[in-house]
Amino acid sequence: MRRGEPAVARLLAENELDSILARVAERNALWVPAGDGEQSAFALYRPGLALRQEAGPTRRTAKEIFFPRTEILFTYGEDDGPPRLEAPPAEVLPAVVYGLRPCDARALTMLDPVFEDPGYPDGLWGGRRRGATLVGVGCTRPSRACFCTSVGGDPAGEEGLDVLVVPIPGHYLARAVTDRGEEWLQALDLPRAGPDHEAAAVRAAAAGAGLAVVDTEGLPAKLERMFGHAVWEQLHERCLGCAACTYLCPTCHCFDIVDEGGSRLRNWDSCMFPLFTLHASGHNPRLSGKERMRQRIMHKFSYYPQRQGRPACVGCGRCVEVCPVNLDLRSVLAQLKGVEA
Amino acid sequence: MNPYLPHLATIQEIIPETASQDVKTFRVVFTDPEIRRSFTYQPGQFAEVSLFGAGEAPISITSSPTQEGYLEFSVKRAGVVTTALHYRQVGDPVGIRGPYGNNFPYRDMEGQNIVFIGGGIGLAPLRSLITFVLDPANRSRYAGISIIYGARSPGDLVFKWELERWGERDDVDLQVTVDRGDDEWTGRVGFVPQILLDLAPRPDNTVTVTCGPPIMIKFVLQNLEKLGFTPAQIVTTLEMRMKCGIGKCGRCNIGSSYVCQDGPVYTYEQLRKMPAEY
Amino acid sequence: MPVTDALRETAAQLLAEGTVQVVLGWERGTLPLRTTPLPARTVEEAGRLVADATCDNNLTLYLTRLKEERVGLVARPCEARALVEYLREHRVTPGRVLAIGVPCTGMLSRRALEARLGGRLPEAGRLDGDQVVGTAGGAEERIALAEVLEPACRGCRLPDAAVYARVLGHPCPPAGDRHTLLQRSDNLAADARYAEFVEAAARCLRCYACRQACPLCYCAECFTDRSAPAWVGPSDDLSDTMLFHLTRAMHLAGRCVDCGACVRACPVGVDLSHLNLALGREAAQRFGYRPGLDPADRPLVATFRPDDPEEFIR
């Protein structure tokens, strides 16, 4: 797409969405948000599948499409036999993901530097990422735990997306963000949007504002001086040490590697588990819940920013919703921001 | 690209190190002659060693780049993978990927005296650099070489054949000590940090490289400071639980530093600025 | 006096006079109709305590984390039953915990409420007597609490009254038999029961929120963390997840106090508390045993009667 030139806005009628998605699904794997409440997740489209749209973000994140909970890194044959190594084919896997929230897409861009580090590019992640066209839907009604604007996000943000779709009465207004998005939109052969539609889209996007505000200004720099701070003692007191927050976080990417039944598997892992850092000798550098919770917060708001220049949090609010004890990340950040360093 | 896929290799030789055989050295050779040529590394780096069916573990390469054609790993039996490795025999296959991590700053050490201070299996990573600097092609680039090495008992000393060779050289000052001797032991008895104080190496134009159990490191660092060494003159190498070895799996960080990529070699000067979480 | 006022007053008094150094309770959370555990250590903090139908967590699990010598525990029947188990299993010394009994009207089920609000999470909400007032999508709705209660609250069992040091109101009477909840699965064919179990296992992410939120899942090292060799694999393999839930249920046989904290903790809506319930029913019917009622009871699977039935043994 040529720089500086706004992409042509196209109009997608609400009642045609399903038939359009059905057409898309004929050519490519198509992921869409589906399911209710806690069971909502991205699922492969099939005709008649009810999309989750107005009811808020999916409980499970879009990262799972690119970084599944378990995947084979390679197979080696029988556990006891001579190893015959076979890796999954290194190929670009075409797919379309429709209905991501802007925060979901932004989270993927935060995982890219980890998996696509030029020294050791991870082809499993890369193959799926390069093949995927991301069609996001702007948030016109943020959920009660959202705080994307506090961490540099935007309810109608385009970062990481190929196409941004904004719901307006009766329609969706679709605009390409990348060349790939433009190509995808052109193939759909949609009518152009008029000025009224564009104005409605601006209004709809504005409705997404008014999110909870957490002041994270200067927090990464401050946290660098707070490793030994007494506040951690207090902050972790209620934390149960489960992995609900990390497993449902769109930017958490820690994993474990194990051999099982002839395959070397990569599985999700969590810094909240004691086993995560336990040495074979029995020594554990992060012995208690305090160290583990500190690691989670520090990783997102200090260590990652030191390496990548911005926090590894998109403010989607999932950790706030899923925490069994309502230990709210927003309050934790406010407390860290508030205490004397 | 699949960075998790190891190269196949074969165990060529197994050398029992300690009396209880809880440490063994494994010499491995890549199956593919092309990999044998192209796999290059620096002293201080590590590799992920795979035992298919058991998993993989990060292990420092104890051989030196000056020794061509094979890699050596000295391994203490501790967890699932190292135990599986100890049950392997000559001719058995293993997987190797790497090399990973940074290396000892051997270029910066040129022209200086080097004091190696090792304890127990901690000599394994140091041995790569010791062999490297003692190599005829490199020896002249370094001034005095001293090695202080200790273990709990004579039976726990590793690389005995190397110790003998190093001891015979007149360009190496080797001091071996044990915490507790036995009937046959005629050498030094005492803890490494204390021997270090007794020997009192002078800090000028000298760099120290240390590796050993945490308690030894703690007192070695204290005593080096007493002897006038600055934190920048003290180099050490760390171990952490790792999985991927390439900065992705997220567990080996100390603060924002990933031991698998930014380490495992750190100067005490660097380490002092990092959170004490290792 | 409303229970919240009585609770705050009692807690403040206990702290002020030094009877306890901390009162373990709940305070309002950051989300509508949520609370969060509060270890109140000062009179000011005691002023934030609440006890109502939104107190999701079982506080008893925090007892062993606290360093204080004397602890006040705000206790509904669920906390009290778990405390009975802690006393029985010598998790806490008898004099350490001062249980402050609070009345309980049953827990609000967030899941049920969300369903009643058209699948939306409430943006705002409050309790108003025996009603829940929730706002979702801008529309306010009033729902009787009784219609959106946690299943675990049907068939609540009251522990030995001697467990409470103070009582700030009368706990709710048991309402119905919890075991009737098993009727549905009892009437299913084995294949259908298995299919449901598989479906739950497929949804489970193994985040262990259920285990961590459970007051009786307190092993220093869980069998899932045994890694050399691994007892259960960490992958998404269904058999491993089934092994986890089956073994956890076995470990809780005769110990589960059926507080439902595990169900409320699950981030992806898995409810396998019926496994515990089935074992609880078996314990009651076969061995006449009910956990959480009397600290003097001998543990179910550490004891026996010579005439325990053995019709299944060849």
Place this chain on the structure above:
Amino acid sequence: MSQTWEPKIVAFLCHWCSYAGADLAGISRLQYPANVRVIRVPCSGAVNPFYLLKALQRGADGVLVSGCHPGDCHYLAGNMVARRKFALLKKLLEHVGLEPDRVQFSWVSAAEGQKFADVIREVTESVRALGPARHLQKARRALCR
């Protein structure tokens, strides 16, 4: 497959009684099916229910725990405690639709060689009737192509 399939049964036998009973069956040249793999344990009370589940996960079609008759336990009451545990396990398996008959129990004393042979025959036949166990078995993974 169905023609050649033979049930695999893992038997946890108490060292003090059933294991000796199995020995006696052998010494007495009693015939019983060769489907059983024996694991000797110190006491039926030492068998963690997890072991039985793990055996089923790893390919056993049935599991047998055999201990001393009530009153004969070398450790006084290990078998009595086991009786409670396994009654609960069977109920749990039944509750989740997991074929409780794959998990079987018996009391066999050191003098009961004949009973041991009978038990093995009965258990083998009842597991054979159930067919190969799949419900708790670990799935093989394959690379997606």
